[in-house]
Amino acid sequence: MYLRKTDGPRAVSLPEGGRMTMGDLPPKGTMRWVAARKAAVVRGVRSELVTREWAMEAYDLSAEELDGWIAMSARHGDGALRTTALKKYR
Template sequence: MFLRKGAGPRVVTLPNGVQMSRADLPPAGTTRWVARRKAAVVMGVESGLMPLDEALERYDLSEEEYESWAEMASRHGTEGLKTTQLQRFRERDGGDAA
């Protein structure tokens, strides 16, 4: 698979030592969001692999949607990004988290 050279690094090393490249990100235009894909987008932006504005455009996300993903991922990890778990985490945290 050939990847065009874009802005930013091609590969980054995550805090857990795993390397992540743009090939590890979901395809542009993804509409079915599972926890693993949401986590990949959040990790890609937070590690500097892709700027936030590019992620918002590439995946047609709002800033609020991305911020909710980032917050739930930082609080609860990938489990917090599962839609079936949102209500449970909201009740436990005592507020709106999505």
Template sequence: MYLKKIEGPRAVTLPDGRIITRADLPPPDTARWVASRKARLLLALAVGLVTRDYAIETYGLSEEELQSWERLASRHGAEGLRATSIQKYRQP
């Protein structure tokens, strides 16, 4: 079996014992970003599974968009990442 060379780890064990791998990430051609996909990508960034540059390049995101997701997730959790909750969570 051949494994493609990649930078960084292939899998990371989380503090609660779960394991997250690159296979758990959304596909690179993701066009519809639901809250669960955003949360999974943010988790992978937080634990060092992927880098910010990799996420931006692979998923076609902007730095501002990624920062917005991180800000909303830190303030409101996964519920803040839902597009239907924009009015509730994004008001000053």
């Protein structure tokens, strides 16, 4: 089996006890964002599987948008990443 050479780690351990790999992230160029995909990107950045810069480039996100996701997830949990929950958690 051939593994592509990457700059960062292939997998990381999450604080909840699970593991996360690059395969758990949404595909590059994702345009439709549901809460689960946002949460995966936030977990990837927090656990240092990927850098903020990589996530912003791969998913065409602004720094403000990514920081907002990270802040809402940290403050209120992954449920706050739902679009319908914006008014409730602001």
